[in-house]
Amino acid sequence: MEVLAFVIGVVLLVVGLAVSIALHELGHLWPAKKFGVRVGQYMIGFGPTLWSRRRGETEYGVKAIPLGGYISMAGMYPPSPRERERAAAASSSGAAARSGRAGGGFFATMVQDARSANDETVHGDDDQRVFYKLPVYQRIIVMLGGPVMNLLFAIVLFAILLTGIGVQTATTTVSELSECVPASGASECAPSDPAAPAAAAGVLAGDTILSVDGQEVADFAEASAIIQESPGEQLTLVVERDGAQQTLTVTAARRETTVTAADGSTTTAEIGFLGISPTSEYVRQPIWAGPQAAFENVGAVAAIIWQLPVKVADTAVTLVTGGERDPNGPLSIVGAGRLSGEVAATDAPILNRVAGFVSLLASLNIALFVFNLIPLLPLDGGHIAVALWDGLKRAWAKLFRLPPPKPVDATKLVPVTFIVVIALFAMGAILILADIFNPVSLL
Structure with missing residues (x-):
């Protein structure tokens, strides 16, 4: 069953990736058609075509390898001289x-x-249904459409995760009680350990803590903070039991714990201890929590992308040495699939597994959004950069009353594009090998 669940998790990620790619390409397709550009193909995946159907002038299809997609627009670049x-x-x-x-x-x-292939899509100089003749802002809209669709999909997924499912939170409802105050570092009771204060004071599993020492508490973290700051002190607990409120008096036991500072140094501190374990429940967040989480993830992923060559080099070192990988570092699709399989196979309630998968797919779409905005061809950000350069040249000529410049010939950047593709292929190969032989694991 565990193996079957793992396979199901991997398949679900592949399907989720295919949906993400389909939405990305739809983000390009819709504005391109809206602005009158002739689109020959809308394809999900690469390799041999599994299915296709022509509607009007566009062929829609699915290919064998669901690791990308494309639309073919007429006249992506100006025709050759x-x-x-x-x-x-x-x-x-x-x-x-x-x-x-x-x-x-x-x-x-x-x-x-590249010029010859591009010229085949242009029907003469008077062909107006070509991409390069669009106004600059329309070209930018077309190329931004794909990444923006991934961002919107991620916002929807985060909204489902945080508002629809909720965040697993330790609540103020008591799940179980400790029998003793275990010694520092111990997890089990010894015969010489003193009785836990909460159980001795009459707290029962199922009680909901309403206030601690006169302070109302909304979750277990708030209650725990008050208790830990009160070693040896007498506290008043107001609990709700069977619909009625009860007031209990308890003295927090003293317990030593190890505190780790930001610089890695450790000290011993004394904290209060009652011996209460909370019940974990999914608490739904406000509707704006989804967009907020999406944009927070954009910043985190952008920080990783900015350092991508360095982080991939670090991953290569761990691949050779067998060292521990950065759990927040980059992953290949193999690594993402592996994590999805582990989420599906983990021994946890089904809702926990669904939440884990939704979170992973949302993060993947954030990565697609940020990565595609890198201003290098063949990525969408590269086409946006070309359009902006073309607009800047035209604005300069108009400002100084110069003749209109020729459209920017991006085919001249094919050598740079080739180098970028090789670099991306090399980094992808390193990440795939690392995800196979030295993977990041949830277990």
Whole structure:
């Protein structure tokens, strides 16, 4: 059963990832069509096509590997210069053409291939249904649409998690009572240990603590803080039992505990102890808790992305040395799938497992949002950066009454894009190997 639950968890993450990708690409598709851009394909996944159907001018489909997706928009870049087209058409000899391209080097060939593939989507200079002819703000909207959909999906998931399910909180209802005051560091009672104050004072499992020493308490953390600050002191507990309030008097026992400071040093402190264990329940949060948690996660993920090369290098070191990985460090899809499987297979109530999966999927969508905003091609942030540069050039020309500049030819950045893709592939490979051989585990 545990293995089956693990597999179900992995499958659920794959399905959740596919939904996230579908929404991301829909975020690009809808504004692109709204602004009149011709979209040839809307595909979820990569590799062989499992299913597709054409509606109007767009082919919608699902591919075998659900680790990405794309839409193909006409004229992502301006067409090649006519002089280059004439030169290519004039090359009647295939050998001569190959020689000319080889003479330009590997990256020059890549640039020309990118231009040729782009030109096939443009129907002449008068074609108005191309991406590069959109106003700058519309191009930005189209490219922002994908990441924003992931952010909105994450907000919905966090709202389900925090407002729909709630946060597991230690409440003021007593779950069980300790029989004794165990010695420092001990978890079980010894014959010489004194009786626990709460049980001796008549506190019962099921009682709900309303106030401690005259201070009303909303959760167990508040009650515990008052008790721990009162070693050896007499406290008044007001509890609700069977619908009626009762007042009990109890003297907090003295117990030594180890306190760890921020610099890692430890000291011994004396705290109050009653011997009460709380009941944990899911407490629903206000409706704004979901968006707040989403934006807090954006900041946390952005901090990781900013240091991604360093963190991946640290992960590579732990992969070689077998050292402990940073639990808050980057993960590959393999690591995320493994965590999802562990969440599903853990020995916990079903609601706890659902909450764990929703939290993981929400965090994954935050990662997709932040990662895609990196201003490097082929990521969405790279296309936004190109559109902003194009808008800046046009604004400069208009300000100084210069001739309108030519559209920015992003195909010139193909070599940089190639290097970025190789770097992302290398980092992904390191994370996948680490998630296989030195994984981050919940257990």
